[in-house]
Amino acid sequence: MHKLLLFSDEKLLRQALTHRSYAHEHPDETSDNERLEFFGDAILTFISGEYLYLLHPEMGEDEMTRRRAALVEEKQLAKFANEVGLDFRMRLGEGLIRAGGYHSANLLSSTFEAVVGAYYLDKGCDLEAIRPLIHELFDAVPQVITATRSTVDPKNQFQAFVQANGAIAPPKYITEKKGGSDHSPEFVSKVYVGDKFCGEGKGLSKKDAEKQAAKSALATLKKGNS
Incomplete structure (x- = not known):
């Protein structure tokens, strides 16, 4: 039923x-x-x-x-x-x-x-x-x-998901340069909802790293809710 x-x-x-x-x-x-x-x-x-x-x-x-x-x-x-x-x-x-x-x-x-x-x-x-x-x-x-x-930014998808599931504040991203060269840097981003760590991603720009972090977090949370 x-x-x-x-x-x-x-x-x-x-x-x-x-x-x-x-x-x-x-x-x-x-x-x-x-x-x-x-x-x-x-x-x-x-x-x-x-x-x-x-x-x-x-x-x-x-x-x-x-x-x-x-x-x-x-x-x-x-x-x-x-x-x-x-x-x-x-x-x-x-x-x-x-x-x-x-x-x-x-x-x-x-x-x-x-x-x-x-x-x-x-x-x-x-x-x-x-x-x-x-x-x-x-x-x-x-x-x-x-x-x-498919055209929706992963960060927006993740924000929509967490807010639909009770979160009040939007996700927070902490992004740092962790390696690579000046011409090809590598960034690592960690995303949190409140104080909870939700996911991590890497990219050649802060924006890409944050998108990857959002994808990772969204996949993890959806799997946990299934």
């Missing part, structure tokens, strides 16, 4: 999965997922904007707006809903089920938004609890993300 469906409060998850058509047919159901859908939509809009802003520091506002829209449009959210297993978990009225509701992009996307809102509430309104799960889904949208990922 996907982590987005692991709730401490099962009633909250049930509400997120309950369409108003189901609640109408079952008088014992006291609420549906419409308010949670509204809330989840706001959370996804924020996280997607933050995600693109940190991942693509070279990107302008218009392009970020276009890509954010692609991340949270109906068909894409419906795909996310299927990936986490929401399709046949949706609680729909009999009429919607007969009409193929379990495969409706509109219903799937709305339910996904509701589950996101409910999960945030279930985890004590802690954005850090839900952010990695949403990032994981966003990472799998190649036409939106990976087309330009």
Whole structure:
């Protein structure tokens, strides 16, 4: 089961999965997922904007707006809903089920938004609890993300990664000339997040050494989080 469906409060998850058509047919159901859908939509809009802003520091506002829209449009959210297993978990009225509701992009996307809102509430309104799960889904949208990922400076990638995982201050680089000649020097850079040493790199310039340090640190931290 996907982590987005692991709730401490099962009633909250049930509400997120309950369409108003189901609640109408079952008088014992006291609420549906419409308010949670509204809330989840706001959370996804924020996280997607933050995600693109940190991942693509070279990107302008218009392009970020276009890509954010692609991340949270109906068909894409419906795909996310299927990936986490929401399709046949949706609680729909009999009429919607007969009409193929379990495969409706509109219903799937709305339910996904509701589950996101409910999960945030279930985890004590802690954005850090839900952010990695949403990032994981966003990472799998190649036409939106990976087309330009290779052009992003490793230092920016590393900064985006550590900030997305709770760091407040940006990474700090300590770079020194350690060898070579005046015409072909060699620099060594060490990168820290707070007081924690994260990686080291070498290069023929300070800039290259810092990029290599960021690559090393990013690879190490991602491996540790896998």
